[in-house]
Amino acid sequence: MDHDHAREREMQCIQEWPPACTATCPVHVDARGMIASIVKGDYAAAFAIFHKAVPFPSIISRICNHPCQVACKRIEVGEAIMINALEKACADYSERPARKKSFVSKKDKRVAVIGAGLSGLTAAFDLASKGYMIEIFEAKERIGGRVRDSDERILSRQAIDDDLSVLEIVGVTIHCNSQVSNNGGIPFGSILEGFDAIYLGPGPVSIESLRLDLALNPDGHIEIAPTTYATSDNKVFSGGSHRYSPSRYSPISSMSDGRLAAVSIDRFLQGASLTAGRDLEGSYKTKLYTSTKGIEPLHAVPMADRTKGYTQEEAANEARRCLNCQCLECVKVCEYLAHYGSYPKRYVREIYNNDSIIMGMHQSNCMVNTCALCSLCETVCPVSLNMADICLDARQSMVKKGKMPPSAHDFALRDMAFSNSEAFLLSRHQPGFSTSKSIFYPGCQLSASSPGQVAKAYGYLRQNISGGVGLMLGCCGAPAEWAGEKDLMEKTMGAFAKEWRQMGSPRIITACSSCYRVFKDFLKDAEVETLWSILAVHQLPQSEQKTMSKEFAVHDTCSTRYDESIQDNIRCILGKLGVQVTELNDNRHLTTCCSYGGLMSFANSEVAEKVVRRRIGESDIDYVTYCAMCRDNFSARGKRALHILDLIWAPDERDPAARKGPGFSDRHENRAKLKTQLLREVWEEKVADEEKALELYIDTEMRVLMEKRMILAEDVQKVISHAESTGEKIIDSATGHLIAHYKPVSVTYWVEYATHGSGFTIHNTYSHRMELIEGTTK
Amino acid sequence: MSGEKNLLPEPKLTCEKCKIQMSLGKVTVSYLGSEFPIELLRCPSCGTVFVPEELATGKMLQVEQALEDK
Numbered sequence: 001m002d003h004d005h006a007r008e009r010e011m012q013c014i015q016e017w018p019p020a021c022t023a024t025c026p027v028h029v030d031a032r033g034m035i036a037s038i039v040k041g042d043y044a045a046a047f048a049i050f051h052k053a054v055p056f057p058s059i060i061s062r063i064c065n066h067p068c069q070v071a072c073k074r075i076e077v078g079e080a081i082m083i084n085a086l087e088k089a090c091a092d093y094s095e096r097p098a099r100k101k102s103f104v105s106k107k108d109k110r111v112a113v114i115g116a117g118l119s120g121l122t123a124a125f126d127l128a129s130k131g132y133m134i135e136i137f138e139a140k141e142r143i144g145g146r147v148r149d150s151d152e153r154i155l156s157r158q159a160i161d162d163d164l165s166v167l168e169i170v171g172v173t174i175h176c177n178s179q180v181s182n183n184g185g186i187p188f189g190s191i192l193e194g195f196d197a198i199y200l201g202p203g204p205v206s207i208e209s210l211r212l213d214l215a216l217n218p219d220g221h222i223e224i225a226p227t228t229y230a231t232s233d234n235k236v237f238s239g240g241s242h243r244y245s246p247s248r249y250s251p252i253s254s255m256s257d258g259r260l261a262a263v264s265i266d267r268f269l270q271g272a273s274l275t276a277g278r279d280l281e282g283s284y285k286t287k288l289y290t291s292t293k294g295i296e297p298l299h300a301v302p303m304a305d306r307t308k309g310y311t312q313e314e315a316a317n318e319a320r321r322c323l324n325c326q327c328l329e330c331v332k333v334c335e336y337l338a339h340y341g342s343y344p345k346r347y348v349r350e351i352y353n354n355d356s357i358i359m360g361m362h363q364s365n366c367m368v369n370t371c372a373l374c375s376l377c378e379t380v381c382p383v384s385l386n387m388a389d390i391c392l393d394a395r396q397s398m399v400k401k402g403k404m405p406p407s408a409h410d411f412a413l414r415d416m417a418f419s420n421s422e423a424f425l426l427s428r429h430q431p432g433f434s435t436s437k438s439i440f441y442p443g444c445q446l447s448a449s450s451p452g453q454v455a456k457a458y459g460y461l462r463q464n465i466s467g468g469v470g471l472m473l474g475c476c477g478a479p480a481e482w483a484g485e486k487d488l489m490e491k492t493m494g495a496f497a498k499e500w501r502q503m504g505s506p507r508i509i510t511a512c513s514s515c516y517r518v519f520k521d522f523l524k525d526a527e528v529e530t531l532w533s534i535l536a537v538h539q540l541p542q543s544e545q546k547t548m549s550k551e552f553a554v555h556d557t558c559s560t561r562y563d564e565s566i567q568d569n570i571r572c573i574l575g576k577l578g579v580q581v582t583e584l585n586d587n588r589h590l591t592t593c594c595s596y597g598g599l600m601s602f603a604n605s606e607v608a609e610k611v612v613r614r615r616i617g618e619s620d621i622d623y624v625t626y627c628a629m630c631r632d633n634f635s636a637r638g639k640r641a642l643h644i645l646d647l648i649w650a651p652d653e654r655d656p657a658a659r660k661g662p663g664f665s666d667r668h669e670n671r672a673k674l675k676t677q678l679l680r681e682v683w684e685e686k687v688a689d690e691e692k693a694l695e696l697y698i699d700t701e702m703r704v705l706m707e708k709r710m711i712l713a714e715d716v717q718k719v720i721s722h723a724e725s726t727g728e729k730i731i732d733s734a735t736g737h738l739i740a741h742y743k744p745v746s747v748t749y750w751v752e753y754a755t756h757g758s759g760f761t762i763h764n765t766y767s768h769r770m771e772l773i774e775g776t777t778k
Numbered sequence: 779m780s781g782e783k784n785l786l787p788e789p790k791l792t793c794e795k796c797k798i799q800m801s802l803g804k805v806t807v808s809y810l811g812s813e814f815p816i817e818l819l820r821c822p823s824c825g826t827v828f829v830p831e832e833l834a835t836g837k838m839l840q841v842e843q844a845l846e847d848k
Contacts, residue, residue: 362847405846406810709835730800730828733790739828750829768834769842773806773813774825 006352013345019325023286024071026256038319047094056163061087078298089315107131112195117145119240120201122258128170139179182211201240229261237261289382290325330377335610373598374558395484409483419444419475424671426473436506437467443512444475448667449628451674453645476515513557536569551580552624556591594630632661665713695759719751793821
């Protein structure tokens with residue numbers, strides 16, 4: 001994985017952007033965090049959050065012009081959260097800890113602050129907190145500026161004095177009745193000479209009358225550089241309400257001006273860049289997306305007494321209206337992303353770290369291998385971040401470095417190898433044709449799950465499609481792609497392509513969405529269609545339907561989530577069948593994986609279970625799918641589900657919607673039998689019966705265990721064959737059972753069995769990958 | 779896994795090929811380049827061993843997974 005690429009993806013995730021209230025607030029009060037603490041009744045924590053951004057909390061909590069509330073997402077569903085009133089509740093209901101004296105080391109630089117309004121006081125506080133020697137020059141007899149013009153009933157003089165007393169604690173020297181001007185009072189020139197830097201916050205006075213030798217703009221205000229607050233004199237910085245017309249007085253903007261000018265002064269005095277990395281200072285627009293879909297609209301909680309503000313109970317109720325803005329759009333729809341308790345920004349970092357680690361444990365291997373690669377995250381993400389790309393990239397990298405856990409995909413890849421072995425592999429022109437205009441490629445899983453339907457569908461195609469419809473059986477290579485086995489995928493596709501070209505490069509008609517996706521992505525020159533587009537335009541066979549439910553909810557396949565025409569074809573077929581279609585909430589491009597995709601169910605059965613349970617819980621109506629794996633995964637958990645072909649060619653079962661799909665062993669057998677059946681019935685070829693396999697007696701309980709342990713009947717047969725032919729077996733005298741083991745390739749299988757007539761009863765089976773070094777110490 | 783002993787009562791197992799009762803002995807198991815000595819029931823004559831189910835699906839699996847993530 002490329003570091004820059006990973007970094008880029010990580011940055012793409014917007015979840016860690018602040019909520020709109022915080023981004024809009026010029027000093028970035030973490031209102032979301034503050035409100036969360038109020039909900040918990042923890043006013044001390046809430047106040048601490050507020051105070052961290054605001055040095056004068058009593059003042060701001062009473063007179064802030066709260067631009068945050070204009071940006072509040074709650075407006076979309078009710079009214080904005082009364083953030084300022086909640087700030088006041090924090091200031092009122094928290095016991096304020098006594099401010100400790102700062103132990104910041106003193107700096108030898110002196111800064112003069114001219115004007116003791118909110119901007120000057122904030123600049124003074126921030127710079128003093130950094131250790132600078134600060135002197136304030138205020139023309140009036142008291143500091144506070146316009147704050148002192150506030151309505152006493154809203155902001156008491158005592159509260160102002162309490163807030164401003166902090167300046168003394170941080171060691172600021174205050175000179176009141178000290179007008180600085182070149183027009184009487186202390187000459188500006190002497191301040192320029194006596195200090196290393198100056199902050200000028202003169203408030204709403206006539207700047208011209210002060211004659212400060214600074215460049216003015218056409219409005220008669222001091223010319224101030226945006227971002228840096230620098231003036232025409234490089235040691236003088238300026239901000240505050242004099243910049244604006246009196247009607248636009250904004251206490252919080254004044255405070256922000258003082259703070260940001262102080263940042264510039266600090267940088268100036270340290271010889272650092274005044275402009276670097278300041279993009280997100282002051283008020284800005286956040287990239288955080290928050291959906292308000294489905295949220296109950298709520299009005300603001302009223303105050304019993306407006307002059308006193310919220311009671312604690314009212315404040316708690318108001319705080320509970322906060323949406324706690326998050327994005328998490330992908331996490332909300334994906335059990336896999338939710339399972340690991342975080343979100344893609346963190347996941348991308350973890351996956352990248354997992355990939356680049358040289359020594360130590362690869363903690364995120366399982367997470368990387370669990371993703372269904374279904375791309376639903378990308379579909380719902382406001383910035384289209386796709387975890388599937390990231391996980392697939394990581395898997396490919398693991399395989400390349402030899403770091404892919406051997407057990408992760410071994411079983412699925414052996415299943416694929418079986419499908420691409422002589423047992424199933426087949427390509428034939430239609431009987432009576434020497435060329436094929438089309439071929440039918442049913443896919444390995446439909447063939448495993450519903451071989452009878454495949455045979456019928458092929459018959460239908462031969463009858464309805466002209467120019468010869470050949471047949472190709474095999475596996476398209478999707479498991480190799482999902483496993484990150486790039487070379488194996490290419491080899492598999494190469495072998496298919498060679499065979500397909502020998503068939504004359506015919507149009508491919510597939511009945512599997514994964515095959516469809518693979519051919520579209522890896523065999524660019526092929527014309528690929530689904531069986532569904534054929535069935536949608538041709539007359540359907542005479543319905544063989546038995547008494548089946550007529551209402552179904554359609555489950556769309558995840559691998560064709562963006563192929564609207566396929567989804568339309570399915571609905572068209574269902575319409576022709578007279579089925580009443582119910583749409584699931586998350587349908588078409590928003591559909592979810594059944595847990596087979598990306599080999600999730602092999603890598604992490606716990607998450608796979610959550611994924612499939614969530615999907616089947618969406619509706620009580622029977623589902624209809626057009627992917628055999630989806631149907632089998634649903635029915636395995638007791639969800640009634642049909643494959644669409646079950647509606648066209650009714651299976652023999654009395655209640656096919658309740659049919660459990662075949663186990664892993666039977667899937668192999670069904671594929672092999674399908675090939676034999678078609679060769680005999682369609683091509684009238686003589687096919688020798690398979691060598692009679694050992695007769696095994698496996699009860700239901702044992703079959704369930706074998707499925708869970710991913711042990712096939714053919715593995716058990718190999719063990720017994722080996723034991724019986726070599727005599728290498730153990731007898732348990734307590735039970736009389738025989739115990740044997742055998743390692744065909746990389747897994748050692750153990751079988752406990754007993755003879756049963758000419759066959760064998762299986763009492764237990766298990767496996768391990770660890771190798772036994774036997775017979776070494778005779 | 780080193781020195782691991784199976785605490786369950788040892789089944790009476792006999793090597794069918796050698797007709798000899800199996801007894802505890804040192805065996806080496808290996809995975810992904812790591813080797814571990816372990817005590818297992820083995821045939822004193824031909825050396826064939828018995829891995830109990832609890833070991834294969836328990837400790838052995840854990841060690842396999844840990845080594846796979848190394």
